Amino acid sequence: MKTEVLIIGAGLIGASTALQLAMRGCSCIVIDKDSPGRHASGANAGGLRQLNRDPAEIPLSVAAAKMWHNIESLVDSDCDVRFSGQLRVAENKADMEKLEQRAAMVRSMGYQHEEIIGKKELYQLVPALSPHCVGALLCRGDGYGRPYHALTAFRRKAESLGAIFQSNTEVYSIEQLGEGWEVRTSQGTFYSDSLVNCAGGWAGKLADMMQDPAPLTAKALMLMVTERLPHFVDPVMGAASRKLSFKQMQNGTLIIGGALVAKLDFATEKTEIDWSQLAQSAKTVVDFFPQLKDVRIVRAWAGIEGFMPDNIPVIGASQQVKNGYHAFGFSAHGFQLSPVIGVILAQLILDGKTELSIEDFSISRFDKQA
């Protein structure tokens, strides 16, 4: 099969890239060894967070936030997003100082989206919070969406504009043919002018096949969800010095995470929940909201995601091969960035440059270290 752009990985990054390419009339095929959103894009917590980003990611995250606030005009679906704010709670003076430094750093970059709030406003925002907290760092424009719904909306919109999604298509080999590509898969051979690697946890393997290696590690991040509860908290909650990510979804369930890693057998893709870590999470939640102690956990799971050594993604054109592009290694915070990554890749592929600054995400940053 022939196409202008072949995208490997039908997660949200791949779907977003396909959408932006299709919007500009470029033909593309998205292949996936499983089905769209089977791994990280279907299993993540759906956080729309600008708060506490790595400084390199802030410009991208702010641009992505603008797109999320207007997502319906892009994908004809609101992706079930809510902008209820995200905050990081300080439990003591040391926490508060840490957060104040952070806010000052963000302001010094010329951004205003992260603000410090005192105890009074914190308890106005979250009356149910345990009384021991002293303040918080807040981003009012943050919130959350439903990951699989967002992915489906991006995919369907891209399909409506001519993009093709093909599941159960595992890549066996990748060869550069002149300035284009030949990709052999379990469903036949694909030929394309350009090739995009956004294969999440498997992107390291594909980067190797593209002769443009990157030090990616696949890890499985755990989440758990409770039964439905009456509405009691709006913002997505984090903590300044404890591993916590906690939100009440539209339907009343609580999603509890916090970058906790499950056991993973990458070869078989089998994940195993590490209960002693989730027990810590449960304890943290009960410390912040003692009234939740009898709430029942209904389900826990882990999704496989790609991590880079510096925990920021690889985004951009390959320096080693022609017409090869990467967008992977989002290290468990790619959901929010996805819409803008699609724009960036489409610009790189079709215009040869992008308006946003992506130097910090170059794949060659790891060569320098070596």
Place this chain on the structure above:
Amino acid sequence: MKNHYQLVIVGAGPAGLAAAVTASEQGISCAVLDEQAAVGGQIYRAIESVPEQRAKVLGTEYQRGTALAKAFRESKAEYFPNTKVWSLTADKQIGLLHDGKSKLITADQVLLVSGAIERPVPFPGWTLPGVMQAGAGQILFKSSGVVPSEGVVLAGSGPLLLLLAWQYMQVGVEIKAMLDVTPLSNHLQAMPKLPRALLAHHYLTKGLVYQRDLKRAGVVTKIGVSDLRAEADENDELQTVHYRHLGREHSIETGLLMTHFGIIPHIWLTQAAGCKHQWDKSQQCWRPSHDKWGNTSLQGILVAGDGAGINGARSAEHTGRLAGLQALYALGVISEAERDKQSITERKWVKAERHIRPFLEAYFAIPQEMLATHAKDTIICRCEEITAGEIRTAVEQSHGDSNQVKYLSRCGMGACQGRQCANAVAHIVADAGGLAVSEKSHFRGRPPVAPLSLQELASLSEENV
């Protein structure tokens, strides 16, 4: 409770009790974890406390449990009632809840004897108050002698339905009707299997006696009923049961409808551990794949009893013993020759107990239209109120397997953890996609296997400090 046992048995029904007795005779450390307050499982529920009169009504098959419970009580196996197992991993780490606290223990060998659950079969109105599963009715009767006071309609298929009707009749419950959904074609399918079933004629005789007694008592039985539908009154409670029989519509006024559509293995623990499962076409259910000793695809994890495939209480006792012997052999406590020698009689019994099954499975098979082709607005996932139509739409929009349908629609994500809808969703998704149900059709198992509270989970962090 210790942190490690040579053998942990999950379940204290016939298979678990028999295995525990066999294994603990050899002096190994053996723990039996069971979520119920007393031994016996579902089949011998309340066996140690049941009054004599009620035991008589429950029948001789039920009374068999007495000897088993006694032998278990005399054994050296450590018994932990009221203990919920909520996790099992492939390396045999068991997450459990005991005395309100969570704990992780390990075992060299794990025997899962989790028994069966009633097959949930959605039909219009199945979620109404006043509609319940016959098994729940039997639990109430066994444990506390509670029976319906104002008459009941029984509907569905399977030996338990007949047994419950007979037991109710014995204690004077009014049975308004028996609506048997098995089509006449089932009886034809079952005929070739009858000769083998005759080898176990005591079961057949018992069934015929029940049918005769019910008929003599004037209970109306309709065979080949279709289009079963429960309808509510203005208070949203069951008022009328509608059905079709011999080409005509009928309805019965009733405040209580008990349904039963056979039983299927409880596979949530084997699924959590990652054991391989297979679709059993004859039993219309998934079961863990296992060899003749009960070994699953994972080393050191064994299954026995109805949890390994539905073969009844007597068979469970024997397969429990076989798995107990296998565990002893795997632990190096007995030799292969010893294991084989002791298994001869047990295996003979297992074979004998199997005679009746192909006949029963064909005779009581649930018609495909009840499993897969529900009316569009029938609720399939009762926790999240997802209809058959929504599931079919998701498949049409290329969410091609149960898990994708679950991601999109939330069916199977509710408080019951997909227990009630997993089978129905798999059937509908397969049917909508023109495929046969297979292992892939089932929801991926998501722990915890039993709900536990944040505080209960948090207690693990204190425990393991």
